[in-house]
Amino acid sequence: MYKNLSKRVHLKSTWVAGAILLFTTVLISCSEDEGGKSAPIPTITAVSAESGEPGDDITITGTDLDEALTVAFGGANAAIVSNTSTEIVATVPEDAVTGKIRVTTEGGVAESAGDFNVIIVGAAVISDISPMSAQAGETVIITGTDMATISSVKIGEIDATVVGTTETTATITVGEGSALGLSSLTIVNEGGTATTSTEQNAFYVIKMIDEKYRMTFDNDDVELAFSGSPDTEESTAFGRSDDVTNVADVADALPSAIDGTFFHMEGYSSTEYSGSYICYVGTAEQEVGTFSDFFGTALPEDIYFNIQMNVGDLPEGYTGDEDDGQMVVGFRFRFSSDYYEYNATMKELLDMGFAPDENGWQNVSVPASLFVDRAGLEEFNFGDMNRYGLSVRRAYGGGTTLPLSSDPDAIFYSLSYDNASISVGGPASF
Known part of the structure; x- marks a missing residue:
């Protein structure tokens, strides 16, 4: 009895070992096949517009863009309308914010050279920030359009104090605890939220020597x-x-x-x-x-x-x-x-x-x-x-x-x- 049981166990073990070996061989083979066909890294060479509103279709030109996994505007994923190796048409998403356009494929991530400025109809449009740098507690004047109804301004992640507004300006003071360095401003008015581009409207939070x-x-x-x-x-x-x-x-x-x-x-x-x-x-x-x-x-x-x-x-x-x-x-x-x-x-x-x-x-x-x-x-x-x-x-x-x-x-x-x-x-x- 024990001999027959031992024989059956031996045969079963041999079959399992063979199956594992076969499965492992298949995995290794597949891995080698995939490793031998690494996808090329995509690039972005041009964007059809520097700015746009949610819902606009934007054409992105480059190389090795085919089979894009995602297209993002300032971190928000967009719907892809069409996709070839040299061109993608994508729709600016509703939750897009000003920032880089990024295309992700199996080969990697391509990033636009400049920021794409997302325009929210009715939101403030910023043309200037003066001075270009300030310390916590200091006054900054933001110039643009649709400024009268501004309710809040953030510098990075920290709230600034809105001192006063006109149709074309907003006066703020830099909030305590604002992170030092180049910062974007997030401005909320009755029409929506606008985020400034650090390339188009550079602003630095600094501290000065005594x-x-x-x-x-x-x-x-x-x-x-x-x-x-x-x-x-x-x-x-x-x-x-x-x-x-x-x-x-x-x-x-x-x-x-x-x-x-x-x-x-x-x-x-x-x-x-x-x-x-x-x-x-x-x-x-x-x-x-x-x-x-x-x-x-x-x-x-x-x-x-x-x-x-x-x-x-x-x-x-x-x-x-x-x-x-x-x-x-x-x-x-x-x-x-x-x-x-x-x-x-x-x-x-x-x-x-x-x-x-x-x-x-x-x-x-x-x-x-x-x-x-x-x-x-x-x-x-x-x-x-x-x-x-x-x-x-x-x-x-x-x-x-x-x-x-x-x-x-x-x-x-x-x-x-x-x-x-x-x-x-x-x-x-x-």
Whole structure:
């Protein structure tokens, strides 16, 4: 009896093992077949419109779009009207919000280059947000249409306070706890809900370094230093614009003020001189750790050095190329024993959109991600910064690209600075 039972168990076990082996082989075979036919990654090359209302049909052009699993407008799935490998027609869904268009296939996800602006009939249409950055508690004016019935505004996920509205404007204050950085605004009126595009209407929630650590040059809390070749001091003016001894009654290229006093430096070159000018202006040194709470865990791309500057007339032959003889300003985060610097040329500043106004002043905000470790800091923490400032270095003669003048009173360069500050979350608004 036990022998027969054992035999039956053995036969059954053999059959089960064989079935499992066969099933496993089929699975492996199927897996290999699927793995050998990986779907291509889709791309979006064009969208038929930059904006539209729910219910509008939008044509999306690209490659490898066939057999799309989903098409989403700002995260809301749309109905697909037609679908080929190079074109999808999809209907803007009722719950769509302003944002990227995303197409998902077996091969991956394609995303539109720009935001698709969802227009809700009767909802507010935003044309401008001013200023482009603000701190919690500060006032912001939103300009557009259908603004009179606005009942609420959110910046990111946090409610702003609506102070007042007209048909074309809404005045709000930034709510406490609003997340730092680039933010969209969600605006509700009687006609519906509108969400701003961070590409078309950029707005940043920021925090600014304390006023006592800003360089307005209306006080004496700045460090001034100058060095150069033996003959340069007598041909250089530098200091606050109200310094009658060294600037106000001496400088030849003093620009009009933005507000109050500012820092000014100008130098002269001629065939009688050969050497370089080096000038540094910065905040007073603080104890290490003074700014640790301010910076927190902010990344370099979220930290901005802000300043208003006036370069004046650049010397003939100036090309704006990147070398020490052509820099217009060096921005510095300084630490107890070293510094972290970005030496900007005029070409770089203009390429970033910092064009001078009619009086020559430029509003400049540069992210710390552009700075380099020129002094070999290697590892450091922005929270260990103990001061910040600006430097200018001008070499002339000795084979540099900047020409010397035969006129001993020729202006070699002039530079003026005002309202320097540090911000976290985005650029400052001047």
